[in-house]
Each structure stands twice: as C-alpha cells, then as structure tokens.
Amino acid sequence: MFKKWIPIIVLFVFESTAGGQSVGLALSGGGAKGVAHIGVIKALEENRVPIDYIGGTSMGAIIGSLYAIGYSPDEMVDILKSENFNNWLTGNIVKEYRYYFKSEQTKPDVISLSFDIWDTIPKTLFPMSVIPNHLMDFAFMEIYSGAGAAAGYNFDSLFVPFLCIGSDISNNKEIVFREGDLAQAVRASMTFPLYFRPILINGNIMYDGGIYNNFPMNRLQETFNPGFLIGSKVTRGNEPPDEFDIMEQIENMVMQPIDTAIHHERGIIIDMDFRNSSLLDFSRIDEFVEIGYRTTMGMMDSIRMNIKRTGPDSTEIKQTRNAFKKKIPEMLFNEITISGLDEAQRSYIENSIRRKADTIDINSLREEYMKLAHDKNLRYIYPTARYEPGDSLYNLHLRVIPQSMLEAQFGLFFASTGQTQTFLGFSLRQLTELATHFKGNIQFGSFYDGASIGVRFDYPAKIPAYFDATFNFNRFNYNRTDNRFFFEDLKPPYVIQNQINFRFDVGIPLEVNGLLTGGIAGGRNENIYYQGRQFTSTDTSDVSVVTQATGYITAKSSTLNERQFTSAGDFRKFAIRAGYDSHMYKPGSTADTEIGTRNNFFWFSATYEDLSYFRFGKYFSLGTNIILHATFKPLLSNYYSTIIEAPVFNPNIITSRLFLEQYRANQFISAGILQVLHLSGQVHLKLEAYAFIPVQELLKDENQKAYYGNYFHAFKPVFNGSLNILTPAGPVSLNASYLHHEGNKWIFQLSYGYMLFNKRTLEE
Numbered sequence: 001m002f003k004k005w006i007p008i009i010v011l012f013v014f015e016s017t018a019g020g021q022s023v024g025l026a027l028s029g030g031g032a033k034g035v036a037h038i039g040v041i042k043a044l045e046e047n048r049v050p051i052d053y054i055g056g057t058s059m060g061a062i063i064g065s066l067y068a069i070g071y072s073p074d075e076m077v078d079i080l081k082s083e084n085f086n087n088w089l090t091g092n093i094v095k096e097y098r099y100y101f102k103s104e105q106t107k108p109d110v111i112s113l114s115f116d117i118w119d120t121i122p123k124t125l126f127p128m129s130v131i132p133n134h135l136m137d138f139a140f141m142e143i144y145s146g147a148g149a150a151a152g153y154n155f156d157s158l159f160v161p162f163l164c165i166g167s168d169i170s171n172n173k174e175i176v177f178r179e180g181d182l183a184q185a186v187r188a189s190m191t192f193p194l195y196f197r198p199i200l201i202n203g204n205i206m207y208d209g210g211i212y213n214n215f216p217m218n219r220l221q222e223t224f225n226p227g228f229l230i231g232s233k234v235t236r237g238n239e240p241p242d243e244f245d246i247m248e249q250i251e252n253m254v255m256q257p258i259d260t261a262i263h264h265e266r267g268i269i270i271d272m273d274f275r276n277s278s279l280l281d282f283s284r285i286d287e288f289v290e291i292g293y294r295t296t297m298g299m300m301d302s303i304r305m306n307i308k309r310t311g312p313d314s315t316e317i318k319q320t321r322n323a324f325k326k327k328i329p330e331m332l333f334n335e336i337t338i339s340g341l342d343e344a345q346r347s348y349i350e351n352s353i354r355r356k357a358d359t360i361d362i363n364s365l366r367e368e369y370m371k372l373a374h375d376k377n378l379r380y381i382y383p384t385a386r387y388e389p390g391d392s393l394y395n396l397h398l399r400v401i402p403q404s405m406l407e408a409q410f411g412l413f414f415a416s417t418g419q420t421q422t423f424l425g426f427s428l429r430q431l432t433e434l435a436t437h438f439k440g441n442i443q444f445g446s447f448y449d450g451a452s453i454g455v456r457f458d459y460p461a462k463i464p465a466y467f468d469a470t471f472n473f474n475r476f477n478y479n480r481t482d483n484r485f486f487f488e489d490l491k492p493p494y495v496i497q498n499q500i501n502f503r504f505d506v507g508i509p510l511e512v513n514g515l516l517t518g519g520i521a522g523g524r525n526e527n528i529y530y531q532g533r534q535f536t537s538t539d540t541s542d543v544s545v546v547t548q549a550t551g552y553i554t555a556k557s558s559t560l561n562e563r564q565f566t567s568a569g570d571f572r573k574f575a576i577r578a579g580y581d582s583h584m585y586k587p588g589s590t591a592d593t594e595i596g597t598r599n600n601f602f603w604f605s606a607t608y609e610d611l612s613y614f615r616f617g618k619y620f621s622l623g624t625n626i627i628l629h630a631t632f633k634p635l636l637s638n639y640y641s642t643i644i645e646a647p648v649f650n651p652n653i654i655t656s657r658l659f660l661e662q663y664r665a666n667q668f669i670s671a672g673i674l675q676v677l678h679l680s681g682q683v684h685l686k687l688e689a690y691a692f693i694p695v696q697e698l699l700k701d702e703n704q705k706a707y708y709g710n711y712f713h714a715f716k717p718v719f720n721g722s723l724n725i726l727t728p729a730g731p732v733s734l735n736a737s738y739l740h741h742e743g744n745k746w747i748f749q750l751s752y753g754y755m756l757f758n759k760r761t762l763e764e
Contacts, residue, residue: 021309024053024226026217027060029210030234031192032281032288033274034059035080039292040232040270042073047300050311053161053224055216057209060232061164061189065182068155068162069147070321073289080285088139089280090681091131095559095569097370101464101509104376104456106563107441108423108754109409110730114379116404133197134373134381140183141383142362145394146328148182149387155179159324163223164189165209165216166201174212175201176219181384195280199382200399217267228307229267232292234274268303270296329387331362335395340380341402344432349400351433351460359393367512372400377435377458379403402431412730413445413753419657421445421755434459441758447657449475452758466507472758474499478659494535495644495659498526501548501761514557523548523761527644531590531704540588544641550579554764560611564653564754565724565731567621567676567684571611575764578604585637592704603633605647605762613676623674625651625690630667635707639700649692652720653755654737654747662716662741665694672718682726690718716741730754 025044027037037060044051056064066076079085087094151157155178166175166188177185184199188206191198198205213219217231272295277284296303312320336353338346352375353368360368372381380401385394411423425441435458443450454470478495501523510516525546530539554575561568585597606629613623629647636642646664650656651672655663672690679685693716697709719738724731730753737747 021227021307022052022224023050023307023309023311024055024220024224024229025051025064026215026220026229026231027054027056027064028215028231028233028235029056029058029060029190029208030214030274031059031277032284033234033272033277034063035282035285035288036234036272036274036292036295037063037232038073038076038080039289039294040230040296041067042289043293043296043300044230044303045073045311045314045317047297047304048311048313049230049300049303049307050309051160053163053220053226055163055165055220055223056189057165057214057216058190058192059234060215061186061209065144065162065164065186068158068160069144069182070159070324072318072321077285077289080282084139086282088136089131089282091133091135092561093135093370093373096512097367098513098559098569099371099374099509100513100515100556100558101466101507102371102374102376102458103515103558104437105439105470105759106756107409107425108411108413108421108443108756109425110412110753111410113408114404115406115408131195132373134370136196137187137199137382138366138369140187141385142331142366144183144186145181145385145387146331147324149329149394150324150327151182153180153182155182155185158182159321161224163216163219165213165219166191167207167209167211168201168204169198169207169211170204174209175206176216176223178223181386184384197380230303231267231269232296233269233271234292268299268306270299329392329394331385332359332393333361333365333385333396334359334391334393337395337397338400339397340400341431345400345402347433348431348435348460349398352464354462365396371512372398375435375458377403377429377431377437403429405429409441411753413751413755415749415751417747417749419445419447419751419755421448421753443758447477447479448755448757449473450758463508468505468507469503470505470759471502472500472760474758474760494530494532495640496528496541497644498528499760500524501759503759503761510555510557513559514555516553516555517764518551518553520551521548521761522550525645525761527641529640529644530588531592531638531640535590539590542588542591542638542640543586544637544644545584545586546645547582548579548761549581550577550762552577552764556764562726564756565686565722565726565733566611566613567678567686567724568613568615570613571609573607573609573764575607576605577762577764578602579762581633583636583641585641591638597637599634599637601634603631605629605631607764613674619678621674621676621678623672623676625670625672625674627668627670629669630695633666635705638704639698639706640704642706643698646698649690649718651690651718652688652722652735652737653733653751654720654735654749655718655739656755658739658747660739663692663718663739665696665698667695669693669695684724686720686722686724688718688720688722692716692718 054064054068155162163176163178164185166177168175184201187199188201189209191207193207198207215233217229221229272291338349352372372378378400382399384397387394405428407427409425413421421443422445423443428438430436437456440453451473452470456466456468458466476497501521503519503521505517505519507515507517527544528541530541552575554573556573558571559569560566560571580602582600587593608628610626613621615621631647643661643664646666648660649663649670650660670690670692672688675687677685693712694714696711697714698706699709701707717740721736723734733751735749738745
C-alpha cells in the first residue's frame with residue numbers, strides 16, 4: 001500500500017523544491033554608479049522576480065541594506081535625492097545644528113597639522129578623511145539601529161536576509177558581516193579610503209569591502225545557497241585613472257577586478273556600462289536608476305526562463321514591508337556610555353550633553369551630538385545604539401578621541417596687487433573636566449603684521465560658558481588706493497596703525513546658533529599719519545596715541561557657511577559698548593600747528609548688523625546686508641586723528657586692506673544686495689551693491705580740523721563682483737571693486753588665501 005504512494009511523494013517533493021527555488025541578489029561596489037542597483041531591484045519587483053537574499057559591497061551594501069530593512073526603490077531614490085544625503089556626503093552641517101557657541105576666532109590658515117607629542121616618537125597626525133563624517137555616522141545609526149534591533153541583531157531576520165563585505169586592514173582580510181550592529185557593518189563596507197574615516201570593529205580598522213571583494217556573489221552563494229543568483233555589476237566602463245587625480249587612483253585600487261564566471265543555470269550577471277562617471281557623481285541619480293532598470297528589463301526573458309517561481313506582487317510586498325517596520329522600536333535613549341577617555345574627560349562629555357528628562361529622543365540626541373561635533377577639543381566621535389528589550393530603550397555608546405594636544409597652522413595670502421601675508425599659528429589643547437586651549441599666532445606681510453597669545457577655558461554645565469583672555473598686537477600699513485591689476489604703487493604708507501590690546505571675554509550659548517558675550521578690554525592705538533596724501537621723504541608724520549578702556553555686551557547668531565567668501569546662511573549681531581579714552585596728539589611737519597594736545601573723554605556705541613542669504617532654486621541666492629552703527633564721542637585734535645579712529649565700512653576682501661577715508665563715520669547706515677550664482681558646491685559668482693550713508697559726514701576745514709556735515713547729506717556706493725573658488729587647499733578669488741568716492745575708483749585683484757586679522761580693542 002505504502003509503495004504505491006512513493007512515486008507521488010517523490011513527485012510532490014520535487015515540485016515543491018522547484019516551486020520554492022530561492023533567489024539571491026548580489027550588488028557590486030562602484031560609487032555613485034551603484035545607484036543603478038535601485039533600477040535593477042525596481043525591474044525585478046515589477047516582474048515579480050523574488051529576492052530572497054541580498055548582499056553587497058560598498059555602494060551595493062548601502063542599496064542592499066536599505067532594501068533589506070524595508071525601503072522600496074522609490075523610497076531609496078528619495079533618500080539619495082534628499083538634502084540630508086548630500087549633507088552626509090559632503091559633511092555640510094545644516095544651519096539648524098551649527099553650534100555657534102563652540103566657534104573660535106577665525107584665522108586665515110589653510111593647512112593644519114596635529115602632533116602626538118606624548119608618543120615615544122612624536123609623530124605628525126594627518127587628516128584621516130577629506131570630509132568630516134559626523135553627520136553620516138549619526139545618520140547611519142539613526143537609519144539602521146531600529147531595524148537591527150527588530151531583527152535581534154541577526155541579519156537573517158531582516159525584511160530580506162542580508163550580508164555585506166568589509167575590509168579588515170588590521171589583519172589584511174575580508175570580513176563578511178551577517179550579524180551585530182547593522183549600521184557599523186554598512187558604514188565599514190562603504191568607507192572609501194581618504195574620503196571617509198575608517199571605523200573600529202572589535203578593535204580592527206575597517207575600510208571599503210571592495211579592497212578584497214567588490215562583488216560578493218561567491219559569499220552570497222556560500223552563505224545562503226540560493227537556487228539562482230542574480231548579480232548587478234556597475235564597474236564596467238571605468239576609465240584609467242588620471243596620474244594627477246589621487247581619488248581616481250584610489251578608486252581603481254579599491255575596485256578590484258571581478259570574477260563574474262557563473263554557469264547560466266546557476267545565475268546571471270546584469271553588467272551595466274557607464275562612461276564619464278566619477279565616484280561621487282550623485283547628480284545623475286535618475287539617469288543611473290534608468291540604466292539599471294532598462295538593462296534589467298532587456299534581460300528579463302532570460303531571468304524569467306531560469307526562475308520557475310513567481311514572487312509576491314506589489315501589494316504583498318508592501319504588506320510584508322509594513323509588518324517588518326512595525327516591529328522597529330522607537331528610538332528613545334536612557335543610558336550613555338563613553339569610551340576612549342579617562343574619567344575626567346568622560347565627565348566633560350557627560351556634562352556637555354544636556355538632558356531635560358531621564359530619556360532623550362532621537363531629535364534631541366541629534367542636536368546634542370552635533371554640539372559635540374563642533375567641539376574642536378574633540379578629534380573623533382562615533383555613535384552606536386544598542387536596544388535593550390527589558391526596558392524598551394536604547395543605550396547610546398560614544399567612542400570619543402580628544403584632539404591631539406599640539407596643532408600647527410599655516411596660512412598664505414597673496415594677490416595680484418602686491419599684497420602678501422603669511423600666517424603661522426599654534427593650538428595647545430588639554431581636556432579634563434574642562435577644556436583648556438592655549439593659542440597663538442604671528443602674521444607678517446606687506447600690509448599687516450600681527451601677533452596674538454591667549455587661553456580659553458570651556459566649562460560644560462547646564463548653562464555652558466567659556467572664558468577667553470587674549471593679548472593682541474596689530475600693525476596696519478595703509479598705502480594709496482590706486483592699485484591696478486598686477487601693479488602696486490610703491491609710495492610709502494601714509495597711515496600706519498600700531499595697536500595693542502588685552503581683552504577678557506565671557507560667552508554663553510543662546511539656543512544652537514546664538515551666542516551672548518560680554519567682556520572688558522584695554523588697549524593703546526598709535527596712529528602715524530600725514531595731513532593728506534601729498535608728502536615727501538623729508539616730512540615728519542603726525543602721531544596720535546589713544547589709550548582705551550572699554551566694556552561691551554553683545555548677542556550674535558551665525559549660520560554662515562564660510563569664514564570669508566560667504567554664500568549661504570545668516571549672521572546677526574546687536575552690540576552695545578562703553579569706554580573711556582585718553583587721546584594725545586603730537587603734530588608733524590605737515591600739520592598746521594606745532595602745539596600738541598591731550599584730552600580725555602567717555603563714549604558710547606551701539607551696533608546692529610544683519611546678513612541673510614535666501615536660496616531660490618539650485619543655482620541662485622539673494623542676500624541682504626544691513627548695518628546700523630552709532631558712536632557718540634567728541635571730535636579729536638584734527639581731521640585725520642578723528643577719521644582714523646572712526647568706524648569703517650569695508651564689506652569685502654579688497655576693502656578690508658584699504659584705508660577708505662570716505663567710508664568712515666561715527667554714525668552710519670549701510671544697506672547691501674548680494675546676488676549669488678552657485679556654479680557648483682565649491683564655485684560661486686557674487687555681485688554686491690552697497691550704499692553707505694553717514695548720518696553726519698566727517699569733513700575737514702581749512703585748518704585741518706574735523707567737523708560734522710549735514711544730516712544724511714552723502715550717499716556713497718560700493719560695488720563688487722567676484723568669482724570665488726573654495727578648494728580644500730584654500731580659496732581663489734577674482735574681484736573687481738568700484739569705490740565711487742576714492743581716488744582710483746576701480747580696483748581689480750586676483751588673490752589666493754584668506755585675509756583675516758587678530759581682534760582690535762573695540763571688536764566684538
């Protein structure tokens with residue numbers, strides 16, 4: 001009786017096995033070209049080709065993992081097109097998270113090197129990546145940690161079982177990730193050398209999986225043993241690297257030759273051809289998705305011929321995705337653990353993270369994490385999240401490395417008009433329960449000489465505060481303004497300012513982008529000048545010496561994207577200041593008097609400034625700039641002693657090194673319109689138009705004395721056009737400025753580097 005059922009049972013088992021044929025999808029690395037994998041997945045889903053297992057390397061790991069945690073092809077495209085993704089890729093921190101409290105005095109350095117002075121053999125620590133990875137690291141934790149928790153940290157239990165490949169360069173071997181922290185696994189697999197910083201997993205340094213296995217069909221076969229393999233390969237069409245392009249060369253080394261040999265009954269390779277595509281060419285997302293979709297559809301008959309099983313339809317896939325997503329626990333954190341620091345340093349981090357309750361949600365945690373990312377006393381932060389089912393909360397672990405104690409900075413500025421500046425600076429940092437930063441610099445050049453030494457203490461607390469004490473020396477040598485392109489008038493300077501000041505500042509944060517500061521300062525300005533610009537080598541100069549004591553309070557906020565050559569963000573400032581000055585005047589041979597004078601006086605000033613950029617589409621921004629300034633103090637001994645000490649309006653890099661006699665006033669209003677054409681992320685064209693309106697113009701009488709003109713009598717325009725190229729090695733800027741009220745109205749300048757100075761006595 002039983003024997004007659006044997007053939008039926010055998011036939012049933014055979015048909016069940018055939019009907020249950022499993023399918024694995026392997027996704028190669030390939031940088032931005034890996035976006036084509038989305039098109040492949042979309043075509044397979046539409047034709048009901050099942051995807052039972054998925055694995056990938058590098059960009060293939062990102063696409064594969066997103067699919068494995070329940071993202072549809074359309075959702076993946078939305079992520080890659082989002083502003084957030086672009087920020088992860090470039091390291092650009094959106095203005096909502098730019099923690100202005102941790103900003104430090106802007107310096108003109110273009111190169112910064114750290115030194116580990118405590119090593120047995122002191123060594124130079126070069127930057128580990130082209131871009132900061134804070135945003136990306138947090139985003140990976142946010143995207144993947146919940147899905148990893150829902151799967152019990154077993155990648156087989158995701159929406160689709162998943163694996164990815166990393167490269168352990170500590171032990172020179174390939175790593176197949178199938179369990180553990182999903183965010184770490186994907187982050188390791190796509191860590192392209194030099195562009196992204198490597199991470200540590202179990203004490204080993206992890207880099208891009210393409211170094212050892214850029215197309216993990218073999219690992220997918222060994223691990224899951226699917227009945228049929230589909231390989232999506234996006235490396236064909238790579239051009240030989242340029243001998244001067246280090247990133248292309250590294251890409252060629254990372255993307256090792258791929259063995260795609262597979263029997264047609266066991267699998268099929270979807271081999272896509274790309275031309276003229278760079279590693280990070282994510283501007284062509286739709287094009288790459290279409291290539292993947294079109295290529296797969298062209299091979300669909302061959303795919304369907306080899307796969308006997310029909311996969312779920314779109315409704316069933318959506319239901320299964322939603323069922324998996326419902327298992328993902330909400331990201332609420334209670335415990336925070338820190339490694340990489342000693343006890344005192346851990347206290348600094350713990351006190352820096354402000355918690356308003358026992359638990360902290362992901363949005364609040366992101367804000368606090370980004371504050372740490374802005375802290376220049378910290379060299380490295382890497383977050384991981386671990387779910388604890390017992391209390392339904394996550395534990396956050398931060399691996400933190402303090403900044404190396406010694407940092408050297410170098411900056412260079414030179415211009416076609418003859419100006420040159422050299423900057424040498426240092427930072428010495430020490431992290432305990434508080435952060436201590438010793439800093440100093442010297443600058444020297446044809447226009448400006450300066451030196452600074454100071455110390456800043458940062459105290460983390462419920463209301464954080466910093467205390468900054470600095471001594472500054474500045475010397476400005478103002479020459480004539482008739483500079484032409486590749487030409488400089490070599491006549492000696494007619495105004496020299498020697499300034500020294502000691503200042504003590506205190507600051508506390510105002511929300512994320514704001515800063516409230518107050519301080520006191522004392523200084524001495526020695527102004528050496530001639531009464532006019534017509535003088536000879538036998539003339540002796542006038543000398544005015546102003547000794548100052550002042551105090552101020554100011555509220556500022558800033559989300560500007562650059563220290564100079566800004567093109568996005570906002571800046572606002574309101575400051576009030578009061579002081580007491582002692583003024584001494586000694587006449588020279590060009591003066592109308594031989595009698596010196598001395599006078600003492602109190603004074604008061606108030607300033608409001610607003611610079612705002614508004615983005616209109618991808619390529620255009622419009623900026624507005626308003627400054628309202630009022631200083632109330634008496635006129636000094638003569639016109640030039642008064643005008644030199646008067647506030648000046650100098651809105652761009654050209655005007656910052658000119659004396660601008662006609663753009664100085666004790667009270668003034670300025671308004672400007674800035675048009676910005678964004679040619680790329682690093683190149684923009686800016687057109688600026690300003691109106692400078694003194695409340696009362698400072699004028700000179702026949703006795704070389706200063707007097708006030710009529711109210712709102714003068715209107716003085718400034719126009720500037722610039723092409724600015726912001727490179728990692730420093731900015732290059734081509735400027736054309738028009739100053740209607742100066743001797744030579746047009747000034748042209750091609751420059752490299754930043755022109756930034758140490759703080760003056762009266763600078764907030």
